[in-house]
Amino acid sequence: MCLAVPAKIERIKKQTATVDFGGVRREISLGILDGVRVGDYVLVHAGFAIGKVTKQEADDTLGALKELKRFSR
Amino acid sequence: MNTIKLMEVCGTHTMAIVRAGIKKLLPAWIELVSGPGCPVCVTSERDIDAAIDIARQKDVIMTTFGDMMRVPGSTGSFEETKQKGSDIRIVYSVLDALRIAEENPKHKVVFMGVGFETTSPTVASVLKEARARKIKNFSILSNFKLIFPALRTIAGSREVQIDGFICPGHVSVITGSVPYEKIAKRYKKACVITGFEPGDILKGIEKLVRRVRDKNYGVEIEYARAVRKKGNPTAQDVLKEVFTPRGVEWRGLGVIKKSGLKLRNKYKDFDAERIFKVKRRSVLKKKGCICGEILKGLKKPADCKLFGKACTTRHPVGPCMVSSEGTCAAYYRYGK
Amino acid sequence: MENKITLAHGNGGRLMHELIEHLALKFSNKILDEMADAAEFTVGNSKIAFSTDSYVVNPLFFPGSDIGKLAVFGTVNDIAMKGAKPLYISLGLIIEEGLETSILLEISDSIKNAAKKAKVQVITGDVKVVEKGACDKIFINTSGIGIISYASKIDAKAREGDEIIINGPIAEHGLAVLNAREKLGFISNIKSDCINLNFDVERTLKASRHIHVLRDPTRGGVATVLHEIAHFSNLGIEIDEKLIPVRPRVARFCDILGFDPLYIANEGKFLCFVRRNDACRVRSAMGKDARIIGKVVRSHAKEVHLKTILGPMRILPELESDQLPRIC
Incomplete structure (x- = not known):
C-alpha cells in the first residue's frame, strides 16, 4: 500500500530536512511530523517524514517459523 | 488444525510476501488472501478517464506517481495519453509537483492524487503551503481513499470467512492502532499491524494464528519500532484540516460510503474537479469481472470468465490484474 | 502485434522480444x-x-x-x-x-x-x-x-549443469541514468558502470575451453538476459538472491523507488555460463568482484527460478515493461 524507507536526519532547516537513506540523500519535508531532531531515524514516504523509527531490528525470521510449525502439531 | 484464512490488506505486503516466497514456508492450514490495499489498482476507470480528460487539455501539466501511469481507464492509460503528446510527468513526491508549478507559471499543474492515509497527509501539507504562498496554477485531483471503510465492508460481509487481518504497517504509522479496535471487536477478527521485512511478516502471521486459535480478537502492534497506538497526530490534524470524507467508487468493490477524500471548501481554489469542471462519464462496465469476490477471498481467478481472455496483464480489467502482484496477475503470470 | 509502437516495444521486455522476432522472421537466415x-x-x-x-x-x-x-x-x-x-x-x-x-x-x-x-x-x-x-x-x-579466435563456439545455448557467473555488482547504469533524467531529487554516488569488457573477456576465455554463453545484461537487466538464455537453451535456470552482488546504496535506492535490481540495465557487466568444473577458475579470471550466482538445470525448462532470501524458490517473471518509481 505504501513504500516507506528509514533514513537518518542529517540537517534541518525550518520544515525541510536532508536525510541519508544509506548512501542516497534527499531533501524531505517535515510538514507532517513534529519533534524531529538531527540524528533521529524517520520513515520517509513520498518525500515526507511520516514517523520516527527506533533502531530496533526486524524480528527474527527463523523463530517465527518454528513457532508456526509448532502450532501444526 | 482447521484452515486459518488471513488477509494481507496492503499491496506492499503482498509484494513482500511474493518476493520472499513466504507462502511456500507456511503450513498448509494457513491461507493468505490479498486485500484491496493497492491504491492505484482500486482507482476506478471513471476516475482515470476524468484525469485523462484534464491531462489532454492545453497548457496542463499532469503529475502523478509512477504507479499510476499504466493503470487503464476505459479508453487508455496515462502512459498511452502521454505518448499521444500530453504533458504527463512522474513525481516521487507531491512536493515535486508544486515545484513544477512554480517553474511553469503559464501552465496549470495538476497532481493526480492517489493513496491511502499514508499519502494523503503529505498532499494536505503541500496544499497548506500552496495556499499560504498563494500559488495560483496548482491543483489536486483527489482520488484519495480511506482503508478503514473498505476493511469494514470486507470484515462485515457475511460470506467472508477471513479470520484475521495482517494490517498495513505504514498506514498505521499515521493512523495508529485505535481505528482497528472497533473492527476487531465488532466483527470478531484478529488484527496485527506489522512491518515489511520477511521476519516482520512471519512474526505477524504467528501472532495472528495465536490470536485466532485463542479467539482473542483484538489489535496488536508487531511493528513497534514505527507504529504507536495513537499514530502521528500532526499528520492526522493536517489531513482533517484540508480533506473531508465522501463516498467513492473502488474498482472491483463498487461505491463505499465515506471511503474517499475531497478537499474542504477552504481549499476549493486548489480543487481540480472544480477548476476543470470534471464530469465523471459513466463507463461501460465489462461484465463478468469478479475482482470484488476475489478481493474478499471468496473466489479464485479461475472462476472468472474474463480471466486470461478479456483480462490479461497487458490489458487488465479489474484491480487484481492491474496490480503486478495482484491475485489474478500472479495466477496469470505464474500459472498458479 | 499492437496497432502502434509504444515505448514498451523498446525496453527489453516481452513486447520488444515479440517485435524483434516478428522482424527477424522476415529476414530469416542461418x-x-x-x-x-x-x-x-x-x-x-x-x-x-x-x-x-x-x-x-x-x-x-x-x-x-x-x-x-x-x-x-x-x-x-x-x-x-x-x-x-x-x-x-x-x-x-x-x-x-x-x-x-x-x-x-x-x-x-x-x-x-x-x-x-x-x-x-x-x-x-x-x-x-x-x-x-x-x-x-x-x-x-x-x-x-x-x-x-576462441576454439569452441560461444552461442546463446547453455548446457545443463553450467554455472552462471557475473563479473560484479548490478543495476548501477540504469539507476544513474534514471536519477539524472527524471530529476527525482536524490543525491547519490551511484555512477554508470559503463566500461569496455573486451580485455576482461579475453582473460576469461583463457581460463576455460568450456565457456558456452557470454552475455552483457544491458536493457532489461540480468533477469531479462537469463530469460532469453533459458528460452533459447530450452533449459531451466536457478539463481540465488543471496549471491547476487548489489552495492548497499544501490539496494537502498531500489527500496526507495520500489525497483527490483535484477531488471535494471548494466553497461559494464557480463554473465558467463561455464562447465561446473571450470567455474572457480573462470570466476577468478573475471575479476575480483565476480560471483557465481546460479546454475542451469534440466527441470522447469524456459523458466528462471530465484531462491529467495528466506529459502523457497519462486518464479522470476519476465519483465513486462520497464519499472517506474512507485509509492506502493
Whole structure:
C-alpha cells in the first residue's frame, strides 16, 4: 500500500530536512511530523517524514517459523 | 488444525510476501488472501478517464506517481495519453509537483492524487503551503481513499470467512492502532499491524494464528519500532484540516460510503474537479469481472470468465490484474 | 502485434522480444536466426563477429558516462560477447539542428577516448542533421567487427549443469541514468558502470575451453538476459538472491523507488555460463568482484527460478515493461 524507507536526519532547516537513506540523500519535508531532531531515524514516504523509527531490528525470521510449525502439531 | 484464512490488506505486503516466497514456508492450514490495499489498482476507470480528460487539455501539466501511469481507464492509460503528446510527468513526491508549478507559471499543474492515509497527509501539507504562498496554477485531483471503510465492508460481509487481518504497517504509522479496535471487536477478527521485512511478516502471521486459535480478537502492534497506538497526530490534524470524507467508487468493490477524500471548501481554489469542471462519464462496465469476490477471498481467478481472455496483464480489467502482484496477475503470470 | 509502437516495444521486455522476432522472421537466415548480440560468420579463413547498435539516451551526460562512451563500449561489448576481439567500428551521427557545437565536441572527444581505451579504430562514419524535433539532440549508431579466435563456439545455448557467473555488482547504469533524467531529487554516488569488457573477456576465455554463453545484461537487466538464455537453451535456470552482488546504496535506492535490481540495465557487466568444473577458475579470471550466482538445470525448462532470501524458490517473471518509481 505504501513504500516507506528509514533514513537518518542529517540537517534541518525550518520544515525541510536532508536525510541519508544509506548512501542516497534527499531533501524531505517535515510538514507532517513534529519533534524531529538531527540524528533521529524517520520513515520517509513520498518525500515526507511520516514517523520516527527506533533502531530496533526486524524480528527474527527463523523463530517465527518454528513457532508456526509448532502450532501444526 | 482447521484452515486459518488471513488477509494481507496492503499491496506492499503482498509484494513482500511474493518476493520472499513466504507462502511456500507456511503450513498448509494457513491461507493468505490479498486485500484491496493497492491504491492505484482500486482507482476506478471513471476516475482515470476524468484525469485523462484534464491531462489532454492545453497548457496542463499532469503529475502523478509512477504507479499510476499504466493503470487503464476505459479508453487508455496515462502512459498511452502521454505518448499521444500530453504533458504527463512522474513525481516521487507531491512536493515535486508544486515545484513544477512554480517553474511553469503559464501552465496549470495538476497532481493526480492517489493513496491511502499514508499519502494523503503529505498532499494536505503541500496544499497548506500552496495556499499560504498563494500559488495560483496548482491543483489536486483527489482520488484519495480511506482503508478503514473498505476493511469494514470486507470484515462485515457475511460470506467472508477471513479470520484475521495482517494490517498495513505504514498506514498505521499515521493512523495508529485505535481505528482497528472497533473492527476487531465488532466483527470478531484478529488484527496485527506489522512491518515489511520477511521476519516482520512471519512474526505477524504467528501472532495472528495465536490470536485466532485463542479467539482473542483484538489489535496488536508487531511493528513497534514505527507504529504507536495513537499514530502521528500532526499528520492526522493536517489531513482533517484540508480533506473531508465522501463516498467513492473502488474498482472491483463498487461505491463505499465515506471511503474517499475531497478537499474542504477552504481549499476549493486548489480543487481540480472544480477548476476543470470534471464530469465523471459513466463507463461501460465489462461484465463478468469478479475482482470484488476475489478481493474478499471468496473466489479464485479461475472462476472468472474474463480471466486470461478479456483480462490479461497487458490489458487488465479489474484491480487484481492491474496490480503486478495482484491475485489474478500472479495466477496469470505464474500459472498458479 | 499492437496497432502502434509504444515505448514498451523498446525496453527489453516481452513486447520488444515479440517485435524483434516478428522482424527477424522476415529476414530469416542461418546467421540471424541465432539471435545473438553479434552475428558470427566466416570470411576466407577468419571467423568474424559483426554487430550494430543505436544509442539514444537522455540525458546525453550522466554520472559515470555519456552517450559517446556508451556508443563505443556498447558495440565493443556486443562483439566481445561472441568471444571475439573487437577491431574496427563505424560511427553514424544523427544530429538535431540547434545542438551546441561544444556538446558535439565533448561527445566526439569521449568517443575518441573510449575507442583508444578499447583499442578499436573508427574507420568509417556518417553525419546527418535533421530538423528540430525530428530527433532528440543526438542519436548515435555504431557497428563493429572483430575476429574470433576462441576454439569452441560461444552461442546463446547453455548446457545443463553450467554455472552462471557475473563479473560484479548490478543495476548501477540504469539507476544513474534514471536519477539524472527524471530529476527525482536524490543525491547519490551511484555512477554508470559503463566500461569496455573486451580485455576482461579475453582473460576469461583463457581460463576455460568450456565457456558456452557470454552475455552483457544491458536493457532489461540480468533477469531479462537469463530469460532469453533459458528460452533459447530450452533449459531451466536457478539463481540465488543471496549471491547476487548489489552495492548497499544501490539496494537502498531500489527500496526507495520500489525497483527490483535484477531488471535494471548494466553497461559494464557480463554473465558467463561455464562447465561446473571450470567455474572457480573462470570466476577468478573475471575479476575480483565476480560471483557465481546460479546454475542451469534440466527441470522447469524456459523458466528462471530465484531462491529467495528466506529459502523457497519462486518464479522470476519476465519483465513486462520497464519499472517506474512507485509509492506502493
